[in-house]
Amino acid sequence: MINLMDNCCSKCTHSPATPCSNYVLCRTAGPFCHTDKGCEEKRKNHINNVRVPSGGNYQQIIVCGGTGCTSSGSARLVDSLKEAVNEAGLSDRVAVKRTGCHGFCENGPIVHIKPEGIFYTRVKPADARDIVNHLADGQIVERLVYRDAAGNSYPHFHEIPFYAGQTLILLTNCGHIDPEQISDYVAVGGYRSLVKVLQHMTPEQVIEEIQLSGLRGRGGAGFPTGKKWAAARRAAREIKYIICNADEGDPGAFMDRSLLEGDPHSVLEGMIIAGFAVGSHQGYIYCRAEYPLAIKRLKSAIQQARQWGLLGKNILNSGFDFDIDLKEGAGAFVCGEGTALQASIEGLRGMPRVKPPRSTEKGLWEKPTVLNNVETLANVPLIIQMGAEEYRKLGTEQSPGTKIFALSGSLVNPGLVEVPMGKTLREIIFGTGGGIRDGKAFKAVQLGGPSGGCLAEQHLDLPVDFDSLSSVGATIGSGGMVVMDEGACMVDVARFFLAFTQKESCGKCTPCREGTKRMLEILERMCRGEATLDDLADLERLCRVVKNTSLCGLGQACPNPVLSTLQYFREEYMAHIVEKRCPAGVCAELVRYRIDENLCRGCGLCLKNCPVQAIRGQRKQPHAIDDSRCIKCGVCLSKCKFKAVVRS
Amino acid sequence: MQECHCEDKQMKLAQLLLKYKDTPGALIPVLQQAQEIFGYLSPELLREISAGLRIPLSRTYGVATFYSQFHLKPRGRNIIKVCQGTACHVRGGSKVLEAIKRYVGVETGETSEDLRFTLETVACLGACGLAPVMMVNEETEGQLTPDKAVKKIADCE
Known part of the structure; x- marks a missing residue:
């Protein structure tokens, strides 16, 4: 028994060909079929190696292996830590493990010592030896401990303000288990919900439990998951499909990626349960190709689940068959829309079709299909485990549970956070997110990506749930939250989103194909200071037409960024149109850079860094910018040490 | 040969x-x-x-x-994908892109004549906490400035 999943001795006979219904529970609490102290001991040891309980003589160095920390160099860090552990002769009681994302990406690479819960940030390979010394003598490496802006240090994971305000139920495994080992997932209680469903529940009971929990789709629309499952269950067809929508395309959203990279089995488990409830035997995961690490981990998770008989024929001797195939997207945002995604799996251009019929009646290959988002499916095993009643204690009446948000933009602590539904924007942005960076003032928060809206200061005390946000023209969307400070121009932000939807519009229906193009042209004219008040009236009319007449959600929601900024930041539009001025100083054509002669020392730094040689001047003499050459890149402003470069 | x-x-x-x-x-x-x-x-x-x-x-x-992933023309040895997502945009992603364009000498979607680089933009790489971000081949590079980005690219063969 090298692995927790292996059979402990010859008495255990579980395999995909000879499945045993007790297999999963047996791994963590068994063996049940025979009495053997030795076998029990072996299993306990394997579990302790994953859970790392305090009081034991076993320690673990967890290195974050999410995309963020990997790009900050966490792979090399794992090697140097392993080397240092070996050198110190601690390899029999200290293990180095790479997990999924910890959410605290800006401070990566992150190292977490278990069981003590000591948390190190921005760790370099050169720090490996000091960390290993800490394990040997218990002395915390002070210089690697997280410090906030005020200089307070937080050595323990759960004390850090970023984590203290969170309720980690979906993300809890991400920073603790090795996502490439199914045994880790089982050791922390994984696949128990599947066992419960297969052994003790009927499909109807599963659907009822999900309906009672009030779970709503986390992909954006917030449709009740149980209702969707029930509709597909009712469809009297032999073949049905479950699709996991992992085509996370909204700019500014990366919670699905983190779940897939950090805890892929929870999504698989959710899918198998969905298959059982609906009466489907085949699932597909449609994952965007821009997430190579998520694809790699999903492939390994599917392979391991098959190897141990948790996917395939006669799962755990229940008579239920279910398998999952992975489909890689090919780069089209519109494929996040259900019917377009199905067309893409069928090998066609990813274009949406008219609804009804709904996918639950006629979906993939014309068969009833349930399409759920990654985060929705990850909630399913939790609900089965906790029970609907307990689950409902989290979140609000109409939006139960937690939601993962991807905080980004001008924040002190950007990253991935999980909070109960109903927290206010203020609590999330200023509490968990740590407020606005560089001492600047809050201006707006963009929620829900290209389909969402921008909210202003007056909305900060709104609870974040499906209904409160849609009442003010925004949506939770998939959970992207981009925070903007006073330096952001709202007309430019609207232009940015329209440029995105215009590019991603599939071209099937005219309002979206032509409307987005014309809206974008008007917004570009505004940013150049060439728009008139007539343009503004046209823009508002176009917004209404595109919203009301587009074929799919992409078109119907794409005016939201424009409408919400028009509603809450109208004065900024007026400044661009009437005064030909960009108050935030972002729109390049409305900005001029000049050098204040009284402040310029003639150091030449701006001249040297100007990419287009637009700055002239003698050494130690005031310099000047040639407007005809200047491309308004702002390098001179950022390089000048004497604040002599002025933007107007 | x-x-x-x-x-x-x-x-x-x-x-x-x-x-x-x-x-x-x-x-x-x-x-x-x-x-x-x-x-x-x-x-x-x-x-x-x-x-x-x-x-x-x-x-x-x-x-x-x-689909944007398919290419009907030959591509460069090094693929640069500059993120133009929201978070990158508000933290200076377009300036990073401009600097790279100047260094490589091609527009977005083009390949340099010597086939050394292909320059592309992507809607979001999902590494928003590290904005602005780009991908050079398989590596994700975060917390970029125009200078830092150009330095990374200059190292490519």
Whole structure:
């Protein structure tokens, strides 16, 4: 028994060909079929190696292996830590493990010592030896401990303000288990919900439990998951499909990626349960190709689940068959829309079709299909485990549970956070997110990506749930939250989103194909200071037409960024149109850079860094910018040490 | 003299087409894997795939031009993907892109003449906590400034 999943001795006979219904529970609490102290001991040891309980003589160095920390160099860090552990002769009681994302990406690479819960940030390979010394003598490496802006240090994971305000139920495994080992997932209680469903529940009971929990789709629309499952269950067809929508395309959203990279089995488990409830035997995961690490981990998770008989024929001797195939997207945002995604799996251009019929009646290959988002499916095993009643204690009446948000933009602590539904924007942005960076003032928060809206200061005390946000023209969307400070121009932000939807519009229906193009042209004219008040009236009319007449959600929601900024930041539009001025100083054509002669020392730094040689001047003499050459890149402003470069 | 692997590649393509010949919905995975073998989808290759899967060339072409991942022209040895997502945008992503354009000397979506670089933009790499971000080949590079980005690229062969 090298692995927790292996059979402990010859008495255990579980395999995909000879499945045993007790297999999963047996791994963590068994063996049940025979009495053997030795076998029990072996299993306990394997579990302790994953859970790392305090009081034991076993320690673990967890290195974050999410995309963020990997790009900050966490792979090399794992090697140097392993080397240092070996050198110190601690390899029999200290293990180095790479997990999924910890959410605290800006401070990566992150190292977490278990069981003590000591948390190190921005760790370099050169720090490996000091960390290993800490394990040997218990002395915390002070210089690697997280410090906030005020200089307070937080050595323990759960004390850090970023984590203290969170309720980690979906993300809890991400920073603790090795996502490439199914045994880790089982050791922390994984696949128990599947066992419960297969052994003790009927499909109807599963659907009822999900309906009672009030779970709503986390992909954006917030449709009740149980209702969707029930509709597909009712469809009297032999073949049905479950699709996991992992085509996370909204700019500014990366919670699905983190779940897939950090805890892929929870999504698989959710899918198998969905298959059982609906009466489907085949699932597909449609994952965007821009997430190579998520694809790699999903492939390994599917392979391991098959190897141990948790996917395939006669799962755990229940008579239920279910398998999952992975489909890689090919780069089209519109494929996040259900019917377009199905067309893409069928090998066609990813274009949406008219609804009804709904996918639950006629979906993939014309068969009833349930399409759920990654985060929705990850909630399913939790609900089965906790029970609907307990689950409902989290979140609000109409939006139960937690939601993962991807905080980004001008924040002190950007990253991935999980909070109960109903927290206010203020609590999330200023509490968990740590407020606005560089001492600047809050201006707006963009929620829900290209389909969402921008909210202003007056909305900060709104609870974040499906209904409160849609009442003010925004949506939770998939959970992207981009925070903007006073330096952001709202007309430019609207232009940015329209440029995105215009590019991603599939071209099937005219309002979206032509409307987005014309809206974008008007917004570009505004940013150049060439728009008139007539343009503004046209823009508002176009917004209404595109919203009301587009074929799919992409078109119907794409005016939201424009409408919400028009509603809450109208004065900024007026400044661009009437005064030909960009108050935030972002729109390049409305900005001029000049050098204040009284402040310029003639150091030449701006001249040297100007990419287009637009700055002239003698050494130690005031310099000047040639407007005809200047491309308004702002390098001179950022390089000048004497604040002599002025933007107007 | 450089060794030619053309036959090798043709063999792989034949195997690929054989494997997926009767699988419904196989066109996209076949295009993906064919592109992996040949680097890009040439007109001849699209014709062969259509014939092999018995799909009209018009449909193969329609699919190949719909998805941004498919390339109908040769690509550079190094692929630079600059993120233009919201978070990167508000933290100076467009300045990073401008600086790279100046260094490489091509516009977005183009390949340099010496085939050293292909420059692309992506809507979001999902590494928003590290904005602004780019991907150079398989590596994600975060917390960029225009200078830092150009330095990274200058290291590429």
